[in-house]
Amino acid sequence: MKANNKYGIPSDAVITIAGTVGVGKSSMTHALSNELGFRTSLEKVDGNPYLDKFYRDFERWSFHLQVYFLAERFKEQKRIFEYGGGFIQDRSIYEDTGIFAKMHYEKGTMNETDYNTYKSLFDAMVMTPYFPHPDLLIYLEGSFDDVLTRLKSRGRQMEQDTPIEYWREMYDRYEEWINNFNTCPVMRININDYDLYNDEDSIEPILERVGNFIQTSRNLIKA
Ligand SMILES: Nc1ncnc2c1ncn2[C@@H]1O[C@H](COP(=O)(O)OP(=O)(O)O)[C@@H](O)[C@H]1O
Numbered sequence: 001m002k003a004n005n006k007y008g009i010p011s012d013a014v015i016t017i018a019g020t021v022g023v024g025k026s027s028m029t030h031a032l033s034n035e036l037g038f039r040t041s042l043e044k045v046d047g048n049p050y051l052d053k054f055y056r057d058f059e060r061w062s063f064h065l066q067v068y069f070l071a072e073r074f075k076e077q078k079r080i081f082e083y084g085g086g087f088i089q090d091r092s093i094y095e096d097t098g099i100f101a102k103m104h105y106e107k108g109t110m111n112e113t114d115y116n117t118y119k120s121l122f123d124a125m126v127m128t129p130y131f132p133h134p135d136l137l138i139y140l141e142g143s144f145d146d147v148l149t150r151l152k153s154r155g156r157q158m159e160q161d162t163p164i165e166y167w168r169e170m171y172d173r174y175e176e177w178i179n180n181f182n183t184c185p186v187m188r189i190n191i192n193d194y195d196l197y198n199d200e201d202s203i204e205p206i207l208e209r210v211g212n213f214i215q216t217s218r219n220l221i222k223a
C-alpha cells in the first residue's frame with residue numbers, strides 16, 4: 001500500500017467524517033484533505049432544491065429531500081470508487097438512513113410507505129460495487145451546548161428558525177447511533193481536543209491516530 005505522507009495513511013484510503021449538524025464535519029474535511037492531499041467529497045447545501053422547503057414543512061418534503069441526498073451521495077460514491085479512493089468525505093451515507101430518515105419516520109414526518117420506498121432504494125444502492133465501506137469513520141462529538149453554539153455561529157437561517165428540540169432529538173439519536181455502529185472502524189474525536197483556527201498543529205495528533213488506526217485495521221483484514 002502506498003502512503004505519500006508521514007503518517008502512513010494509504011493514498012487510496014477513504015475517511016468519512018460523521019457527526020451531528022454543526023459539529024464541524026466540513027471544517028475537518030477540509031483540514032484533513034489539505035494535510036493529506038486527498039480529494040474531498042462535500043455535502044453541498046447551496047443548490048439543494050429541497051432543503052429550505054424541508055425545514056419549513058418536514059411532512060411535505062422529507063421524502064423528496066432523502067431521495068435527493070441519496071442520489072447525491074450515490075454520485076459521490078461512484079466518483080470515489082472511480083478515482084480508487086484517496087478521499088475525505090463530509091458525512092457518511094449511514095447517517096442519512098440511521099439518523100435522518102429514521103428520525104422523520106419515527107416522529108411521523110415521513111409516512112411508512114415513503115420510508116419503505118426510501119429504504120429499499122437505499123439497500124439497492126448499497127448493494128452495488130460502488131459502496132465499499134470506508135477505511136475509517138471519524139466521529140466528531142461535543143456537548144450539546146457547544147454544538148448549538150457552532151450551529152448558531154454558522155448562521156444558516158433555515159437552521160436558526162428550526163426549534164431547538166429538533167437539534168436535541170438529533171443529538172441524542174446520534175449518541176445512540178454511534179454507540180451501536182459497527183459497519184466500519186470508528187475513531188471518536190472530541191471537538192474540544194483540537195482547534196483548527198487558533199492552533200493549526202492540533203491536527204497533528206489526529207493525523208497520527210488516523211494513520212495508526214487505518215494501518216491496524218488493514219493489517220487485521222489481511223491477517
Ligand atoms: N475546530 C473548530 N473550532 C471552532 N469552530 C469551528 C471548528 N470547526 C468548525 N467550527 C465552526 O462551527 C460551525 C460549523 O462547522 P461545520 O464544519 O460547517 O459543521 P458541519 O459540517 O458538521 O455542519 C462553523 O461556523 C465553523 O466555522
Ligand SMILES: Nc1ncnc2c1ncn2[C@H]1C[C@H](O)[C@@H](COP(=O)(O)O)O1
Binds near residue numbers: 019026091101159
Ligand atoms: N439526510 C438528511 N436529511 C435531512 N437533512 C439532512 C440530511 N443530510 C443533511 N441534512 C441537512 C442538515 C443540515 O441542515 C444540512 C447540512 O448538514 P451539515 O451537517 O451541516 O453538513 O443538511
